[in-house]
Amino acid sequence: MVNNEEMRKIQFTGKSSYIVSLPKQWIIEMGLKQGDQVAVVRQGISALQIVPLKHHNKPAGAEDATIEIKQDDEGSVIIRKLISLYLLGFSIMNVKPKLGRLKPSQRNAVKDAVKGMLMGTEIIADSTEGITIQVLINLFELSVDGALKRMLIIAKSMQNDALLALVEANYDLAREVINSDDEVDRFSFYIIRQLKIAIQNEHLLKEMGIESPHHCLGYRLIVKNIERVGDHATAIAKDLLEFKKPIRKSILEPIQEMNSFSLSVLDEACLSLFKRDFSQAERTVEKT
Structure with a gap:
């Protein structure tokens, strides 16, 4: 139990009411007395927040x-x-x-x-x-990790398609890559929104699978880096459309090698994140 937690027993009274006593010190600090009203706000699946009516604001995400x-x-x-x-x-x-x-x-x-x-x-x-x-989507319908995985799949697909468009001088495919950039942005905005809402409430944070508020900053940096993969793919596609000339094979081969290496490292890095595998993360860093 953490320092600011107090245990209370649930009591049954009357025919259908359950009651829990409130800590006396908290009542004094809030300046409450018998008959005052408090708002009981459900936070996620397993937690309730009790707020004195005079301090009550709408819960995060409800305004x-x-x-x-x-x-x-x-x-x-x-x-x-x-x-x-x-x-x-x-x-x-x-x-x-x-x-x-x-x-x-x-x-x-x-x-x-x-x-x-x-x-x-x-x-x-x-x-x-x-x-x-x-x-309309709620906090638990699509988890941060779930959205991150889908964002990663799209960004990697964009990068591979951008290289394929470069190899084949395929201008239609290049345009498709550019159009896909909005989809990466959608997931980026969604994840940032979820993190901003959850960071305001410890219980929501844990139910979303994030152990502590400072991990939100780490997720934000990860999202930004995956977003950059999509941005680089878009830049390659735009350059191809602008140059309108085939790329020499001698130039293409090292580019393809770098692309394969960078995407494999990205895969391993993200896998270590999802598995919370520190050893694999270290091995991935050493490869670079």
Whole structure:
């Protein structure tokens, strides 16, 4: 038991009520007295949070937020604002015009963001007066490790396809690689959102399989590095489309060797993470 834990017995009273006594010292510190109300908030699957009503805020991930759009706001501005709200953990996001109505281009930007960038979101109301977006996926539907594995698969596939496009001078495949970059970003945003929500609550953190808050920083760095794999693949594909010339075989062979080596090291590094295998992590580092 940790230092700030106290054990309490569950008692049964009446016909259907279970009660648990609260620590006296906590009651004094909170300035509570008999008859005061407290909010009981479910945190994940196995934990309850008790908050005095005067200190009660909505639980993480349950708030809603509104952004006001000006008539001259470009789609990119709106998308950045939406991504910010999504990463902050808001579950309902409202987009409303500051004056007048939303322009078709602005509404399309919101729809593109929902479809291509914000995982687990749906538009639940849509008109010229405003758009409401709701996050429907819950914290436990797709774990951080699960999302990380899927993100890794996509990023590796992009890198292999980028090299294949380079070898074959396949411009259609190069364009497909570029289009896949948004999918990597979707998983990146999703994982960062989950980490931001979970880091605020120790019980949620543990139920998500993360042992301590400082591990969230490690996950954030891992996500960033996997995201860079996708970015490099995209850069290769864009360069191919720009040059529009076949690459000499003498140049291709060492590039292919480096690609195979780097992806094998990435595989081993991620496997050591998922297995929590320190020895394998050390062996992977030594290979580089």
